[in-house]
Amino acid sequence: MSSPSFVSGLILVLGMGFATRAVAADDPPPPLSPEKAEHAAGNYQRYCALCHGKAREGHANDHAPSLRSRSLIESGIPMVVGEAIAYGRPGTPMGGYLDEVGGPLTRADIRELTLWLRDASGAKVEVPDYERGSERIAGDVARGAAIHARECVACHGKDGMGGTGTALANPAMLALTPDIFLRHAIVNGRQDTPMPPFGDKLSAADIDDVTAFLRSRSTDWSARRTLSKPPALGDYVINKDGDAPLFGELAEGRYVSAKVLDRELRAKRRMVLLDTRVTSMWQMAHIEGAVPAPYYANREEVVASLPRDGTWIVAYCECPRAAADSVVKWLREEGKFSNTAVLYEGIQGWVSLGYPVVAGDASKPAATP
DSSP states (O other): OOOOSSOOTTEEOOTTSOEEOOOOTTOOOOOOOHHHHHHHHHHHHHHTHHHHOTTSOSOSSTTOOOSOOHHHHHTOOOHHHHHHHHHOOTTSSOOOOBGGGTOSBOHHHHHHHHHHHHHHHTOOOOOOOHHHHTOOOOOOHHHHHHHHHHHTHHHHOTTSOOSSSOOSOOHHHHHHSOHHHHHHHHHHOOTTSSOOOOTTTSOHHHHHHHHHHHHHTSSOTTOOSOOBOOOOTTOOOBSTTSOOOOOOSOBTTTEEOHHHHHHHHHTTOOBEEEEOSOHHHHHHOBOTTOEEOOTTSOHHHHHHHSOOSSOOEEEEOSSSSHHHHHHHHHHHHTSSOOSEEEETTHHHHHHHTTOOOBOBOOSSOOOOO
16 A cells, blocks of 8 residues: 655645645645646656656665545645655655755655655546545554554555555654645555555455554654653653753754754753643654643743753644744743743654654543644
């Protein structure tokens, strides 16, 4: 089974960066102008065609997946494909093309490229709402593992390392791909590729089980980690006995890089990590120790739960900075939280750059501030 590169239409790619909002099914990103489409097509041929094929057919080199399959495009045009282009896929030949990490493309170039891929397919793109797009699909992981062994390993490899099929053990893909889009790929297959549809071969329950099995591998293919639960309100500080982080000068007075944050977390520095996305996204994957504090949460309750002793507070989101920026802005407006920062690359950049995440326990609703 081929995993989707385009995973959720719940993200609109706007302006010079990537921005997030809930959208309706009839509200996809608009078509590109002829001039921008020509520019994006040229960038595709220059940077992508070598591996993905001149006609987006895939597998020209390094088993790069097809980018023209109708079912892939029907899954929606998300920010995730832009982040995959921007930061690459660690452990695969796909490198990062964003100028911020040494690549040749700006965020505007990547935005246009993702929309050009959509327009070139001619497929109808359905855009589900944000909440539904990130819901966990219930299934029997053990049964799913057995079905995966029977139906999938011939192409995707016993340990999910890929072959004729896409590598399913890639942590960036699994940690950031909502369940409904994994399921969509299994049901519909990938046209113009060796990936057949399984909707007529497997029952709905079977497909749910395989989806649940893949999700269980989202942070480690051997699934050695246990799923984490959110801490209780007020119990947010990690490394309580540690020293303050040495972030140095924050970019634009606000931003800390993934490289620096990872270094300080490994050094066991005292801090608070706020995941400002909808809590269901925290359940999919989050930085270990982070607590769900959605951008729409009650401000008074969030403020009451945070330490006022100068402990550093780092917020992150997915888009890659808008929600976290808004939370840090009102924390600073409170006047008691000057030691605040925003993760510049966001969670997508964090995962795509190879930094670790853990999955949340979705067996019952996670506590929300």
